[in-house]
Amino acid sequence: MPKPANRQAATIGHERWLEQAESAAERNGDQTLLAFARDISADPAARALLDALFGNSPFLTECIIKDIGFARLLFQHGVEQGFATALAGSDAAEGTPDMKGLMRGLRIAKRQAALSIALADITGQWTLAQVTAALTELAERSLEAGCNHLLRAMAAIGKLPLVDPENPTRGSGLVILGMGKLGARELNYSSDIDLIVLYDDECPHYADMRDALRQPMVKLTQDLVKIIEERTPDGYVFRTDLRLRPDPGATPVAISVAAAEAYYTSVGQNWERAAMIKARPVAGDIAAGDRFLSHLAPYIWRKHLDFAAIQDIHSIKRQIAAHKGGKTVAVLGHNVKLGRGGIREIEFFAQTQQLIWGGRIPDLRLSDTNGALDALVRAERILPAVAEAMKSAYRFLRDVEHRLQMIDDSQTQTLPKDEAGIERLAIFLGYDNADGFKRDLLHHLHTVETHYGELFEESPSLTVDGAETRGNLVFTGGENDPDTLETLAAMGYQDPDRVASLVRGWHHGRYRATRSERARQILTELMPSLLLALSRAGSPDTAFLRFDQFLSKLPAGVQLFSLFHLNPKLLEAVAQVMGGAPFLAEQLSRRPGLLESLLTEPDVAALQSGAALEGDLTQALHHAADFQDVLDIVRRWNNDRRFLIGLQILAGRLDADTAGPLLSRVAETTIRALLPPVLEDFARQHGAAPGHEGMAGGMAVVALGKLGGQELTIGSDLDLVFLYDAPLDAMSDGPRPLSAVQYYARLGQRLITALTVQTGEGDVYPVDMRLRPSGKTGPIASSLESFAKYYADSAWTWEFMALTRARMVAGPDAMAARVQATICAALCRRHDPAKLVVDVADMRARIAREKPGKILWDVKLGRGGLVDAEFIAQYLQLRHAADEPEVLHQNTTEAFARLAAAGHLAAGHAETLDRATRLWRRLQGLLRIAVGETAFDEATATEDQKAALVRAGEAIDFARLKQNIEATAAGVHLLFQELIDRPAQTAAQETPK
CATH class of the missing domain: 3.30.460.10 (Beta Polymerase, domain 2)
Structure with missing residues (x-):
């Protein structure tokens, strides 16, 4: 029995236990309830069990104290009877006349089942398989109760006809597919349930309303989610997730069977094939669900898998550093599901091999993870020792997952981030201290990492300039992979969630360019290089969004992606345009045919x-x-x-x-x-x-x-x-x-x-x-x-x-x-020289006040910049054009040359101004391409941008470029003061007021 990690909480829990028992006895007029509670507190074995709950899990403490009558049933008749009672309550809730009563009944049943299952798990009475099967059965019963209730309600208002009013789901065409752990009967303690809701509009009794069937089915699905998921004073039943349905960002929550079949057979992805391995009808019209899955079997289990798709299968869990020991596995804050060496890797270790070989070996078509590992041994695809090691790690990590979730009923798989939290978790798992737990945890994580790495060691690695980079790039499923988000953040993306979501949209075939399977396979191979190339931009997120816009307008993708694959320099050039040239990126997005210009x-x-x-x-x-x-x-x-x-x-x-x-x-x-x-x-x-x-x-x-x-x-x-x-x-x-x-x-x-x-x-x-x-x-x-x-x-x-x-x-x-x-x-009109120079000086001063510029990168408005040089040229032309029209020219540098030739500008001054003006125009022209109208920020600039500026400035390096800019600006400003500011001051003083 686990010891209490928090003894003070255990003491308080016992006090509350007796107080609640006394209150319940008075409320119900049942003094035997108080006697039971006192007897339990006095019994050493029973008290140790309560200590384990009160001292480790606030959630279980509330469950057992809130319903002491049910707790008595558990202590007197055992966890099996307790769980059976909970299931009976779930079934009975279906008969309540209104949705509110149904929801309350299901939530009470969930609380009772959660307590029964937790006690069976903590005391070691049930195996992991029994625990997960019980959680799964509760979910199935709850969903079935909700479906029956809603179908009857729909029939009562004439929205849907029923084939069998006594058994509403029979023949209804309503298919509730359980995916993931629900489909595999492997639910975790605080699991959400992944569902796909379909309806068969070919059912004969819908013949008169097929066109109008979508709306009531969508409404039914929304109500079902509310029944199961909504939090009320009695809690909730299960969190639900409908994002595994076909293209969730573009489809309703319930879709027709025909539409689903068309999707999977045309644009379905390999990760969706992997997800379908675990698919199982869990409620509704079970026969219709079985028919759907049988029709989909050739899509899931391909007899002649195109081995070009194997690399895409690898992307289901793209582990870039796939070799053994590729990344240090930590304990603090580690995600035992999604992290390195975690539960997801065990599942995908089995699933990817099932996808590759299951089309030719029917015995591999199993949904549960341990069963799949055993089948792979029988098929001689993995060694028995490997399967045993992976199963042992799976059991251990699932136990850890369950204890984490039992603490507060939170859907988490992340270990505590501090040593004290690890110590408390270790005690809840039955360890005396954290040392033994850490040792076992690291052993299992490294074991999984090693075998998984061996399976994927042929996958291409993520490299930057030839150096391998650690991290995941996973863009599958309905949720963003935490390690992938970390990898994207490390690359420099400020909004990795958005990047990951958009990439998943590419893989869903939402753009014409990614609708073919071959296009998505090549894109998968390109993804590391593509994301790295875009990350080198000054603003990786902006560059990525421009590339997304570009991709959205492509009529097809295979040829372009193949070109990128064969010509990495082209990909680099496109990334440079997307990240470094807003105008060019917009043109390329508008007309992808301009890509030829890059070649x-x-x-x-x-x-x-x-x-x-x-x-x-x-x-x-x-x-x-x-x-x-x-x-x-x-x-x-x-x-x-x-x-x-x-x-x-x-x-x-x-x-x-x-x-x-x-x-x-x-x-x-x-x-x-x-x-x-x-x-x-x-x-x-x-x-x-x-x-x-x-x-x-x-x-x-x-x-x-x-x-x-x-x-x-x-x-x-x-x-x-x-x-x-x-x-x-x-x-x-x-x-x-x-x-x-x-x-x-x-x-x-x-x-x-x-x-x-x-x-x-x-x-x-x-x-x-x-x-x-x-x-x-x-x-x-x-x-x-x-x-x-x-x-x-x-x-x-x-x-x-x-x-x-x-x-x-x-x-x-x-x-x-x-x-x-x-x-x-x-x-050529003659101007008053004094008024002219005063006006020019005043105008420049006003610009400096209203639009001050810092010379380094605002080469137009900064003092000594382009405006100062242009003002000098314009002032001198207006001053002398009346006598010598030949000094006029629209181009600033040509004007300097003409003014010097006419003797109105010293040769050295003309050379200084000419050189400065050309420098400012080169830098301004490049900055307009590189950053558009936004200000250049050297702190966030990429090395490519800095190198381009160095090249434009004809400098040795970036530091010297900055020195040259400052020195050049200082020289122009001195000339402005000499030719305009000081004469203006003198003229202003001499002009009578």
């Missing part, structure tokens, strides 16, 4: 030629049937080109500064290709564009900002201004004529929409119109005359600065010269 070298020369780009896009647009086709084709073409350029930057074959002109040419080509069809579509309603007499009307698209300077990055928006040259009173000549002001404003809006609207192919660019005259309040399109007048009379200094980058990129050739002349005239 081939793109023709960068073609991207450098504007004529080649225009010819390429024009040819693609020949296939457009309507305006919607134009939008989709332009989007595909544009995003493909940007994807190619982004890949080159990410791979280090093209720096982001050199890529700026390429990306700008792609954007210009896109705008020029969209403008004519937009105008044509618009003209159908409103006629030809109005213009000056003697010239064709039209709209000029002027680019500013990065596009104007040919410095676009991946993800840049477009700063645009729309201009037209037409009299204000000119009218279009269409069915719905518009004035020039209205016409070009709406046409401009149509072009913006064509660039920004989301279609099935995504969008092209965000468009920013805030640099147009009068900003947000100004018209979408301006006439050349009003544009010139605005800059002559009303423009702010910052608007002139922005205009230094203005460049016409699309529109009628006849307008190009006038547009350029208008822009040049505005820029």
Whole structure:
């Protein structure tokens, strides 16, 4: 008999025992109950038993004290009679007229059965097989009582017809399959019960309601779960789990037999075949359940198993470090079910071999674990000594599991995490102290680990750069494997539960790419490499979710997964895109065909030629049937080109500064290709564009900002201004004529929409119109005359600065010269030098206050960064353009060269600014690909990201790159102070107030 681990609790328990007996005797008028309780307390053997309960298990203490009358039955007539009484109570509960009475009766029966079984177990009167069989029988009786009650209730309101009202489940077609330990008659003490609920809609008596059968069957299942699982003041019967049904995330809680058969025979997985080994009808229409399982037998027991699937079978318990001694087995906090060397490994040791050989050896088709091990010996698949060792470990670990659960009736298999807890558990198991228990536990865990490792030692290992990594990667069943979650967390995933759940969804065939068995088999082999590759991203979870989105859009998976399997570098490249390039990942998810770009070298020369780009896009647009086709084709073409350029930057074959002109040419080509069809579509309603007499009307698209300077990055928006040259009173000549002001404003809006609207192919660019005259309040399109007048009379200094980058990129050739002349005239206006430098300095100071940037990685706004360099170029151009227009150029570095050539910028200063600007553009371009719009965090950055930055910065290493950034920024800031800040201060002091 176990000693009490907590003697104080045992003492208090005895006091409560006598107090409760006295109260019950008075309440029931039965003084013999009090006499019984006192006699038990006085009897040494009986008192020792109570000590074992009171001093070790709060749950059993409550069970026996709450029902002393039942306790008397147990002490006087034995545990067999007690258990029989509990079962009789379960059966009787079925006859109660309402669900509430049924639930109360079942819960009282459960409490009585739990106490009977625990006493039989603790005192050694029952074997493990008897204990688990008793728990199983209680579950079956409870489920049957619930089914009978609910079927009668459904029949009473006309929802379901009954073949036999006296025996409602007979012929009902309602199938309650017990899975896992319930199916194998191996329930543990506080076990949940795994169920699959089916209904046979082919039953003749459902002929008139087959289409309407699903709803009442789902309702019945929900009520059955409530009857069994819901906690009331009387407790609960069993926790239930319906997640072993076909694709639980996408199917109702009750499904038809036909649907289940179709699922298993088409997309059923090997782990589901393993689960079906233990499947057994436990309640409802037993005959219908047997028929279903007989139809499924060829799926479960394949005579000619494709041995390519054996690796997938291994994934049922993917033990990466499968060799002996692969991982230290600890005691504290160890999970005796799911952990290394635990119960699950014993079960899968038997089940995987049953799956492989059971199709040809029918004697292996057994559901219970010990029986399966013995059958494997008889079939000469394992040695007798191995079977005995595994069975001995199984009995020991199940005993440990039961004691753990008896303490508080909690569904746990995890050992205490402290030495005191281990000591208490050891005492409850009958040990004098923890030492003997630890010794036996480790012996059995290592025994199981060794035999299981030998079985799976051919499984591929999880490796990182050639070094083997310990851990599990198990993505089977309806629950996440704890060791797998630990492995994923160790890889760097912040939400391993979500990752594991999504991977299980892949294996359920929820995506088209994973519906074939062969695709899932290859995916299983890829999983370690795939997860490791994605884990190297700066944000593994984000990279994984992008890959999941990519996978969801694939039309098929076998070819791609095979390609990944044969070409690991391709997998690494995809992972790099998913983790390191948000824009590229989105494009790849939208168009998986872009994967070819990862395998081939793109023709960068073609991207450098504007004529080649225009010819390429024009040819693609020949296939457009309507305006919607134009939008989709332009989007595909544009995003493909940007994807190619982004890949080159990410791979280090093209720096982001050199890529700026390429990306700008792609954007210009896109705008020029969209403008004519937009105008044509618009003209159908409103006629030809109005213009000056003697010239064709039209709209000029002027680019500013990065596009104007040919410095676009991946993800840049477009700063645009729309201009037209037409009299204000000119009218279009269409069915719905518009004035020039209205016409070009709406046409401009149509072009913006064509660039920004989301279609099935995504969008092209965000468009920013805030640099147009009068900003947000100004018209979408301006006439050349009003544009010139605005800059002559009303423009702010910052608007002139922005205009230094203005460049016409699309529109009628006849307008190009006038547009350029208008822009040049505005820029060559003579400015008051003092006011100009003060305005520039004030604007930079305001930006620094409102959007402060830290120079290291905010290379745009940080002091000495890109904005400072651009402001210097723009200020000097505006200062000197009136006398020397040749200093004007939209590109910042070219402007520095022209200013130096004209003598307005010292050669050394020009070289410093040129070098800094190019560095900032390279780093900014790479960061836009690597982290998108979010701030770069070097603490969480991967080595790949850091290496890419080092390469972009042309540094020796990451530390030196940071030093170079700080030194370069300091040099630019000094020049800003010398050329702008100090002159501005002097000018402000000299200007009269």
